[in-house]
Amino acid sequence: MTTPSRVDRLSRRRFIQSSALAVGAGAGLLDSVRGASAAQPPAAVTTPGDGAKNLIFLVADGLAAGGPALLDQFGRYTGSGLSALTRLAMGAGVRRALQSTHAADAAVTDSAAASSAWSTGVKHISGQLCLSTDGRRLSPLLERARKAGKRTGCVTTTTITHATPAGWYASIDEREKESEIAGQLLEARLDVALGGGSRYFVDHLTQSRPALAVLRTQAALQAVGKEPVQPGQRVLGLFSEGHVPFAIERPANVPGLEEMSRFAVERLAALGGDGFVLQIEAGRVDHAAHRNDAAGYLRDLQEFDRTVAWVAEWVRSRQDTLLIITTDHATANPGLTFYGREGIDALRRLADARHSVDWILERAAGAATPAEGAERLAAAVKEAVGVTLDEYGRSALAAALGKQAADPFKERRAVECVVGSLMGNELGVGWVSRNHTSDHVELLALGVGHEAMPAFIDNIALHDWMTARLGLSAKAG
Numbered sequence: 254m255t256t257p258s259r260v261d262r263l264s265r266r267r268f269i270q271s272s273a274l275a276v277g278a279g280a281g282l283l284d285s286v287r288g289a290s291a292a293q294p295p296a297a298v299t300t301p302g303d304g305a306k307n308l309i310f311l312v313a314d315g316l317a318a319g320g321p322a323l324l325d326q327f328g329r330y331t332g333s334g335l336s337a338l339t340r341l342a343m344g345a346g347v348r349r350a351l352q353s354t355h356a357a358d359a360a361v362t363d364s365a366a367a368s369s370a371w372s373t374g375v376k377h378i379s380g381q382l383c384l385s386t387d388g389r390r391l392s393p394l395l396e397r398a399r400k401a402g403k404r405t406g407c408v409t410t411t412t413i414t415h416a417t418p419a420g421w422y423a424s425i426d427e428r429e430k431e432s433e434i435a436g437q438l439l440e441a442r443l444d445v446a447l448g449g450g451s452r453y454f455v456d457h458l459t460q461s462r463p464a465l466a467v468l469r470t471q472a473a474l475q476a477v478g479k480e481p482v483q484p485g486q487r488v489l490g491l492f493s494e495g496h497v498p499f500a501i502e503r504p505a506n507v508p509g510l511e512e513m514s515r516f517a518v519e520r521l522a523a524l525g526g527d528g529f530v531l532q533i534e535a536g537r538v539d540h541a542a543h544r545n546d547a548a549g550y551l552r553d554l555q556e557f558d559r560t561v562a563w564v565a566e567w568v569r570s571r572q573d574t575l576l577i578i579t580t581d582h583a584t585a586n587p588g589l590t591f592y593g594r595e596g597i598d599a600l601r602r603l604a605d606a607r608h609s610v611d612w613i614l615e616r617a618a619g620a621a622t623p624a625e626g627a628e629r630l631a632a633a634v635k636e637a638v639g640v641t642l643d644e645y646g647r648s649a650l651a652a653a654l655g656k657q658a659a660d661p662f663k664e665r666r667a668v669e670c671v672v673g674s675l676m677g678n679e680l681g682v683g684w685v686s687r688n689h690t691s692d693h694v695e696l697l698a699l700g701v702g703h704e705a706m707p708a709f710i711d712n713i714a715l716h717d718w719m720t721a722r723l724g725l726s727a728k729a730g
Contacts, residue, residue, distance in 0.1 A: 305575035305701035305722045306528035309518065309564055310371070313557045314364060314417055315539025315584030317692060320554050323682070326589055327551060330600040337562035338578070341697055346569070348706040350696040352715060354582045357386050360691045364539070365428040367581035367712055368420025369393075373729035374716035382416065382434075383424035383729070391730040394716070395422045395530060396441060401725055404444045404521045404529035408513045410497040410553070411536030412450025413489075414438065417581060421532050432456070439465075439489075444529070445520055447474075447490035447513040448536075449497045454489075465489055471508045478516050482523045499537055499609045501552040510535055510553075511560045518567060528573065530723070533560065541609065542584035545673025547682035548606030548638055550587060568700045575703065575722050577715075579696040582689045591681040599681025606680075608637035610669055617668075623654035630654075630672065640679040649675065664688055 313320070324336035341347050356366035357376035366377035372394040373383055383391045395405040407418040414423075414431040423437040435453040438446060439462070451469070458467060468474050468490040477488060492507050500509060508516075514533050521529035535557035541549035561578055568576040591599050616633035620626035627650035631642040642650070653659040653671040660666050664686040665674070677683050696715075698706040702722040710718065720727045 306573035311578040312534040316580035317583035319588035348698040351693040364416035370712040398530040402527035406445035406531040409448040409534040413448035449493035451491035544610040545684040546610035549609035575700045583692040586685040590683045606638040623651040626654045627651040
């Protein structure tokens, strides 16, 4: 996921701390944030009988409005029908809302600031996790849930130490410090933590931890899932060195989001006690969007949608759980942009894609010249998605590889954006950039207390609303 550099963050930090944001007639961004938050409905007020024992929080990282639409269009073409997301939004017993996502220092948030806002109810500086803007540690949501007697867990297709899951259990000044975050995860004593990122735990797992089962394979996850739950035993699943591979090219022996989510939900429910709080993230949806990768995006979004369907059915079979489905921000705003038959043909080609843009870019590594790299990329595009690039396409790739302006908009000059645009000529999916955007994002709520969800809510107000439903302290610091 794209993150600001250390220099950029330090500059923002000085900007936030400057008097221009502290005084004046409400012109500063922090004052605007406070004003917007104050204007939210009093969502934290509970009513009798709306308390939830469990919370499941489903995140498709980077999901823009074009994502569910693309799922539905693809479903019409393949015969699978509307997405689970759309069917839920259309059905009874679901509250649909819009959520604003800005950070303390930016109109366009990153995942660290957004996840920490959910976790603490406080606006954050981009790149930081559970720290106030003046540097004070804030208590993450899962920490407060555990102290209240609830079981806790995180599931993700990124590294388990990545910004979105980490925002619910860690507190640190830089999200890139994933080895330090790994240590905090172990100290947080989550009952279930599943994802990638084994490289960050090498030093932390050298000491004996008898209450912790460390799983490395899908077979190990399935075996533990069949065993009786041992009270006090925690599970850490590390199924790849880095991120879990994209769904479009994931090895069969690596568990995906749906399988990991089923394990986590069933295990946390079996542990009993005073309920549980679980965050589930389809993190590679965002990564595919950053790469302008229509095929990779669609496959990981389909996996998220299957997970939504299973979790929603589980929640509706009970009377004690609140389910929230949303995203931390939009990324790159994809959309199918071809009319008529041309659009249908584009969906057909998208269905036949076999590899991600990451895979395509790896084929050009080590090229001696931009022209050679362009030829390698063109061959890889043909193999990955069946698109043949003409001379114009090869020239555009060579320009991008040679650091020339292949697009007037500077945010679209990266090689992956040029690859995405050239594939878009056949696959029909266009992208605004490779960045996050400031769009308001969709939120669905169902289960216990969902009726009280406001129609529009800021991400820090969502924290207050959730903790009120759970009966947890809203005070994070």
